[in-house]
Amino acid sequence: MKYIATIEDKEYEIEILSETRVLIDDVPHEIDFKHLRQYLSFSLLVDGKSYETNIYQDNSDWEVLLRGRQFTVNVEDERERRLRLAAGHISVHKGKFVLRAPMPGLVIDIPVAEGDQISKGDVLVILESMKMQNELTAPRDGTVTRIQAKVNDNVERKESLLVLE
Numbered sequence: 427m428k429y430i431a432t433i434e435d436k437e438y439e440i441e442i443l444s445e446t447r448v449l450i451d452d453v454p455h456e457i458d459f460k461h462l463r464q465y466l467s468f469s470l471l472v473d474g475k476s477y478e479t480n481i482y483q484d485n486s487d488w489e490v491l492l493r494g495r496q497f498t499v500n501v502e503d504e505r506e507r508r509l510r511l512a513a514g515h516i517s518v519h520k521g522k523f524v525l526r527a528p529m530p531g532l533v534i535d536i537p538v539a540e541g542d543q544i545s546k547g548d549v550l551v552i553l554e555s556m557k558m559q560n561e562l563t564a565p566r567d568g569t570v571t572r573i574q575a576k577v578n579d580n581v582e583r584k585e586s587l588l589v590l591e
Contacts (some may be wrong), residue, residue: 428464431499432505434546452464466529466583480529480581491528491560498565522571524589525562531555536577542570542577550588551575564570564590 429440441449448455458471462478470477476549488499526547535552536542551562572589575581 428504430473430502430504433497439469457486482528484526484584487513489526489528491578493549494558496528496560496562523565523568525587525590527553527558527583527585527587529553529555529583531560531581533575533577533579533581533587535557536573538570538573538588539568540573544568544570553581553587562587566590 427442429442431438431440439449439451443449446457448457455473456471457473458469460469461467462469466480466482468479468481470478471478472580477492482489484498486500488501490497490527496576506551516568520589531552531553532555534554537549544550544567546564546566548564549571550564553562568590570588571591575587576583581587
């Protein structure tokens with residue numbers, strides 16, 4: 427079965443060939459994916475390159491923290507995609523978006539204020555976790571309508587930090 431992963435408006439077609447081989451946009455890759463014991467951390471080897479990532483599901487999307495950047499990833503299989511397209515639904519990120527902490531941590535900085543107009547990719551919150559500073563960025567353009575966290579707050583995983591509309 428094929429899957430379509432959408433990350434920052436770019437689509438990737440993924441086909442799982444075996445536990446250690448995948449095709450991404452028809453390019454073969456050797457992989458190894460293991461759960462680590464800390465929070466929602468995973469070890470990922472892709473063609474011999476090592477990555478440590480944190481992943482959790484938030485509603486229908488996946489939140490992925492990789493190399494200090496947070497990505498929202500929408501994954502659908504080819505059947506779901508055909509049905510959605512046949513029904514005329516377009517995948518557009520509109521409405522309210524709640525930024526949630528991808529892991530427990532300390533809020534280091536919130537470089538935005540309520541009412542700020544922001545662009546996709548702008549840093550919304552800097553969260554320190556496991557001695558790393560992670561920039562949580564905007565998945566789309568919008569307006570910051572509510573900030574629920576404060577600098578120096580200790581937050582739990584999935585805790586609401588701010589709202590973007």
